[in-house]
Amino acid sequence: MKKRIALPSVIVFAALCLLARTAQKEPLTSGSSVAVHFSPKGGCTEAVVEELQAASSTVLVQAYSFTSAPIAKALVAAHKRGVNVQVILDKSQRTEKYSSATFLHHAGIPTFIDAAHAIAHNKVMVIDGQTVITGSFNFTRAAELHNAENLLVIRDRPLAEKYAANWQAHLLHSEGYEGRSRGRKEERGEVRRPHGAAFTAWFDLQLEAEAMGDEPPRTQRLRQPGWLDDARLVDLSHSFDERTIFWPTERGFRLEKGPAGITSKGYYYAANRFTSAEHGGTHVDAPVHFNKDGRTVDLIPLNQLIGEAVVIDVSDRCANDADYEVGIADFRGWEEKHRRQLAGQIVLLRTGFGSRWPNRKQYLGTDDTGPDAIARLHFPGLAPEAAQWLTESRSIKAIGIDTASIDRGQSKQFGSHVKLFEHNVPAFENVANLEQLPDQGSTVIALPMKIAGGTGAPLRIVAVLPRPAPAKVNGRVGKTE
Numbered sequence: 001m002k003k004r005i006a007l008p009s010v011i012v013f014a015a016l017c018l019l020a021r022t023a024q025k026e027p028l029t030s031g032s033s034v035a036v037h038f039s040p041k042g043g044c045t046e047a048v049v050e051e052l053q054a055a056s057s058t059v060l061v062q063a064y065s066f067t068s069a070p071i072a073k074a075l076v077a078a079h080k081r082g083v084n085v086q087v088i089l090d091k092s093q094r095t096e097k098y099s100s101a102t103f104l105h106h107a108g109i110p111t112f113i114d115a116a117h118a119i120a121h122n123k124v125m126v127i128d129g130q131t132v133i134t135g136s137f138n139f140t141r142a143a144e145l146h147n148a149e150n151l152l153v154i155r156d157r158p159l160a161e162k163y164a165a166n167w168q169a170h171l172l173h174s175e176g177y178e179g180r181s182r183g184r185k186e187e188r189g190e191v192r193r194p195h196g197a198a199f200t201a202w203f204d205l206q207l208e209a210e211a212m213g214d215e216p217p218r219t220q221r222l223r224q225p226g227w228l229d230d231a232r233l234v235d236l237s238h239s240f241d242e243r244t245i246f247w248p249t250e251r252g253f254r255l256e257k258g259p260a261g262i263t264s265k266g267y268y269y270a271a272n273r274f275t276s277a278e279h280g281g282t283h284v285d286a287p288v289h290f291n292k293d294g295r296t297v298d299l300i301p302l303n304q305l306i307g308e309a310v311v312i313d314v315s316d317r318c319a320n321d322a323d324y325e326v327g328i329a330d331f332r333g334w335e336e337k338h339r340r341q342l343a344g345q346i347v348l349l350r351t352g353f354g355s356r357w358p359n360r361k362q363y364l365g366t367d368d369t370g371p372d373a374i375a376r377l378h379f380p381g382l383a384p385e386a387a388q389w390l391t392e393s394r395s396i397k398a399i400g401i402d403t404a405s406i407d408r409g410q411s412k413q414f415g416s417h418v419k420l421f422e423h424n425v426p427a428f429e430n431v432a433n434l435e436q437l438p439d440q441g442s443t444v445i446a447l448p449m450k451i452a453g454g455t456g457a458p459l460r461i462v463a464v465l466p467r468p469a470p471a472k473v474n475g476r477v478g479k480t481e
Contacts, residue, residue, distance in 0.1 A: 059125060115175065172301065246277055298454065384419055399428070406429060443464040
């Protein structure tokens, strides 16, 4: 059962029913469309699968209950063709025996559990940053065959941006799904034999898990060598030594040589001491650096320090303007080129200034030190209005740059620091080797020294580049030459 409703007659209905807070009520944009479906047996599942089959860049999912085999299979198929699929589920799915969570997890789809609420009751998909699927319809077999539910498919980019931002807000307090936990009844031995629609859907998924795609069965796959074995790793950190660049008002890195040599017992032993300011070399700025209520280094969640990275290359612009500010237009240009949003990413800004390291004058604009040198700093940074847009409209995980500060050298108010840290988004500064990364698809692992109460810390940051896809010959996977 499906109806298409022409706009603007649907605007009032959609604004009242779909937007969660009064402050967010606004008309849908010109050119938007809404398709309405109902269950039971009204084509809701088919509509979701159809949208997933057309997805080209991103699929963000929030679900309370998830046992629909066709929808799970469509998500995995999208993941296999390169779509960035991520799923947030209610905490009940940790112990739900017939959930699709395990199926998605073992298919390689990032799957998270939102346990911060009494119930994470959303039923939402955001596809390619322009389509929202929502309504009362749970992504379950029972909802399709037996329940009275409704499903809306809305094509409206501004609305999709709001849903994507809300998805990212929930991601920040969600935890990675690591497999099903035993429920209390299982622990007490009270589990009854499975039956009904839940078992049918679950059983279909177990068969499909072993049959889909070119990957081996899960048990065999878990015995394979580590996922890093064939990957290319790129070191994004500068070494710390006497040439390491620090802010003009800070002392540099100091290494005090200790004992080194053969001991009286016949073995070699060496140990040094070092002193360093928090903010120098490749390092992280913790939110507390410019926000008294912000997180300290040791409290930054790990899921903000590890994740997919995108590179925004503005090196051509910065080559002709040392004071260039990376703006919203630069980020929208990247999104238009790659047909996906920056939501949930670790965003790395490549200004090209990393190639000037460790020449202090070329890198900072001056080789002077002390408070008076700050006025003579010239290097690119992030525009404050872009920092606000990235945090409020895209909910990025973290941001990094290949200069000495996320604000440009000539900044007086450090507005980007302030805007980022209002939202507890950490910043990586003096990042190295960004020219070796692709625009998208790499995974960044950025682990700072865990200084309790620290406003910043030295950072060892690496990128894991994706493996080349195996070539297919006559439809079969073969070795690449």
